[in-house]
Amino acid sequence: xxxxxxxxxxxxxxxxxxxxxxxxxxxxxxxxxxxxxxxxxxxxxxxxxxxxxxxxxxxxxxxxxxxxxxxxxxxxxxx
Amino acid sequence: xxxxxxxxxxxxxxxxxxxxxxxxxxxxxxxxxxxxxxxxxxxxxxxxxxxxxxxxxxxxxxxxxxxxxxxxxxxxxxxxxxxxxxxxxxxxxxxxxxxxxxxxxxxxxxxxxxxxxxxxxxxxxxxxxxxxxxxxxxxxxxxxxxxxxxxxxxxxxxxxxxxxxxxxxxxxxxxxxxxxxxxxxxxxxxxxxxxxxxxxxxxxxxxxxxxxxxxxxxxxxxxxxxxxxxxxxxxxxxxxxxxxxxxxxxxxxxxxxxxxxxxxxxxxxxxxxxxxxxxxxxxxxxxxxxxxxxxxxxxxxxxxxxxxxxxxxxxxxxxxxxxxxxxxxxxxxxxxxxxxxxxxxxxxxx
Numbered sequence: 001x002x003x004x005x006x007x008x009x010x011x012x013x014x015x016x017x018x019x020x021x022x023x024x025x026x027x028x029x030x031x032x033x034x035x036x037x038x039x040x041x042x043x044x045x046x047x048x049x050x051x052x053x054x055x056x057x058x059x060x061x062x063x064x065x066x067x068x069x070x071x072x073x074x075x076x077x078x079x
Numbered sequence: 080x081x082x083x084x085x086x087x088x089x090x091x092x093x094x095x096x097x098x099x100x101x102x103x104x105x106x107x108x109x110x111x112x113x114x115x116x117x118x119x120x121x122x123x124x125x126x127x128x129x130x131x132x133x134x135x136x137x138x139x140x141x142x143x144x145x146x147x148x149x150x151x152x153x154x155x156x157x158x159x160x161x162x163x164x165x166x167x168x169x170x171x172x173x174x175x176x177x178x179x180x181x182x183x184x185x186x187x188x189x190x191x192x193x194x195x196x197x198x199x200x201x202x203x204x205x206x207x208x209x210x211x212x213x214x215x216x217x218x219x220x221x222x223x224x225x226x227x228x229x230x231x232x233x234x235x236x237x238x239x240x241x242x243x244x245x246x247x248x249x250x251x252x253x254x255x256x257x258x259x260x261x262x263x264x265x266x267x268x269x270x271x272x273x274x275x276x277x278x279x280x281x282x283x284x285x286x287x288x289x290x291x292x293x294x295x296x297x298x299x300x301x302x303x304x305x306x307x308x309x310x311x312x313x314x315x316x317x318x319x320x321x322x323x324x325x326x327x328x329x330x331x332x333x334x335x336x337x338x339x340x341x342x343x344x345x346x347x348x349x350x351x352x353x354x355x356x357x358x359x360x361x362x363x364x365x366x367x368x369x370x371x372x373x374x375x376x377x378x379x380x381x382x383x384x385x386x387x388x389x390x391x392x393x394x395x396x397x398x399x400x401x402x403x404x405x406x407x408x409x410x411x412x413x414x415x416x417x418x419x420x421x422x423x424x425x426x427x428x429x
Contacts, residue, residue, distance in 0.1 A: 010198060039400055043205035046280045048167040049195075050202055063167070063199070 001031040001078070006042045006052035006062075013051040015065045020053065023071035029079065095294065110149050117142045136327030143319050143365055147234065151311075151361065152304050154233030159303040162194040163296040167203055169193075170220070174212045179263045182216035187255035190223025191248075197225050197394050204401050209278040214271065215263020222414055223255035226389040230307065231360035238368045246425065247381055254385070254417035261413050262406075270406035314362030322369040331373045345379045346422035350415055353386025363387050377429050382422025389414055 003020060007013025017035065024031045036042060036054075045054060049063030053071070060074050117138050121127045127134040170189045177185060195203065200221055207217040227248050235244040268276075291299075367380045395407055402410070 008201070039201050039205060040274045040278050043202050043209060043275075043278050044280060046168075046206065048171065048203040048206035049199045 001029055001075070002056055003031050003033045003075075004036050004054040005033065006036045006045060006047060006054060007050040008037050008039060008042070010050060012065050016051040016053060016061075019066060019068040019071050022068040023075055026068070027072060027076055027079075029075060031075075092293070095297070099297065106149060106153050110146070113145050113149070114142060117145075132327040136323040139326045139369075140319055140323040143322065143368075144315070146237065147315060147319065147361070147365065148308070150233050150237040151230065151308065154236075155229055155304045155307050156300040158229035158233075159194070159300040160296045162192060163291055163299055165189075165193050167193055167195055167199070167206070171207055171210055171212060174207065174216055174220070175210055177212070177216060179213055179215055179260060182213060183219040183256045183259045183263070186212075186216045186219035186259065187223040187252045190220045190255060191227045191252070193220075193224070195224045197391075198397075200394060201397055201400050204398070205275050205278055206280070208271065208275050209280055213263055214268055215259045215261075217259075218262045218410065219255045219259025222258055222389060223252060225391075225394075226255060226385060227251040228360065228388070230311070231364070231384070231388060234360055234364040238364060239371070243377060243381070246377075247385075250381065250421040250425070251385065251389075254389075254414060254421060258410075258413045258417050262410065265409065267406050267409065270403040270409075272401050272403065275401050311361040315365070318362035318365040322365040325366070325369045325373065329373065334370065334373045334375050345376070346382050346419055346426065349379045349383035349422065350386040350419050353383045353418075354390045354411070354415060355392060356387050360384065360388050376426045378422045378425030378427070381425060382418050385418045385421070386415065389418070 003024070005013060005017045005020060007016065013035070017033070020033060024033065042050065042052065045052060045059050047059055047062040051065065052059055052063075053061040053066075053074070055075065055078050058078075060078075061071075066074075118129065121134065121138050121141070122129050127137065129135060129138050170193045173189060174182060174186055204217060204221065207220070208214060232244060232248065235247055363384050367384055371377065371380055390411055395411065398407055398410075
């Protein structure tokens with residue numbers, strides 16, 4: 001699984017990254033978490049509110065920081 | 080769905096709305112007792128002379144802090160719940176393929192109702208322009224969004240009533256429409272960083288407003304109140320504190336001499352002070368409230384407030400990622416001109 005955190009480095013992006021890593025650990029997933037900070041690349045995903053969460057090139061969340069439980073739900077639906 | 084589970088859902092729904100109703104009543108009761116409570120505590124219990132300078136300033140600080148906190152909490156909550164039916168993605172879809180003119184009007188209106196933080200100005204700008212929304216229409220959206228926001232509307236309504244609030248909203252929308260239209264007419268696309276136009280949007284964008292339940296929307300409202308209050312409380316305290324000092328110690332004659340409607344430079348000075356000043360409506364409005372009570376004219380005050388909230392150094396620095404300095408300068412210049420014009424107009428007609 002390839003997970004991308006989209007965000008220019010704001011506080012919310014760090015929070016999303018933390019929630020995501022927590023969820024990945026809790027689920028014991030073999031996932032690669034990558035941060036995307038380039039505005040052009042972020043916008044290319046069609047999101048206009050950061051932070052965004054992309055799983056295997058599909059946007060699953062944008063514009064809010066979810067709880068770790070919510071990220072777990074989203075990730076386990078895509079295993 | 081079985082009959083039993085739908086009964087459970089219905090009961091949960093009733094409980095939710097009962098809680099909302101109880102919160103509304105509690106809010107109203109707190110708002111109503113705020114003034115009498117401080118009069119009683121400071122005047123009767125502590126024994127302060129509320130007509131003295133220090134006593135008046137202390138009462139002003141406490142009363143205004145609570146009043147503004149209540150207004151912010153109530154209105155941010157309601158606005159966030161209503162706005163959860165809108166999203167930037169929907170707004171972009173509505174603006175796609177609009178001509179200038181109609182597009183500017185629509186963009187300014189949507190700037191008010193779309194949930195949007197100026198921290199997302201850059202990705203939104205790229206998203207709009209890359210999807211074919213004209214530059215000027217995009218600018219109308221980006222100008223209206225911070226200028227006519229829920230915090231400003233909440234506080235204006237609470238501190239000044241419906242008349243000045245409508246004036247402010249009307250003026251803010253007009254500035255956003257006209258400034259965006261002017262920027263569009265000037266054909267400034269060459270001052271946008273080229274990568275914006277080269278950005279290819281892939282995939283179907285996610286609509287965050289899709290599939291939310293009432294519980295989600297109410298929870299978003301509560302979270303937004305917390306997030307905004309955490310962000311603005313220092314501004315609020317400084318604003319109210321300064322307001323209390325002016326309230327107690329700066330005589331009204333001073334303002335009458337230096338900032339009355341007869342002073343032709345009043346609005347220019349107000350906008351000149353407001354542009355570099357970085358604050359939001361929450362920090363500025365307590366000051367505006369006091370200055371108005373001291374006799375500073377409404378046009379000058381609204382211009383000061385608009386300049387402070389609409390144009391900020393941090394946002395222009397962010398926009399440098401997508402706009403060349405020439406276009407940023409034009410953007411700031413056009414908006415500042417619009418604000419000055421509004422200030423003089425209001426001073427003349429009010």
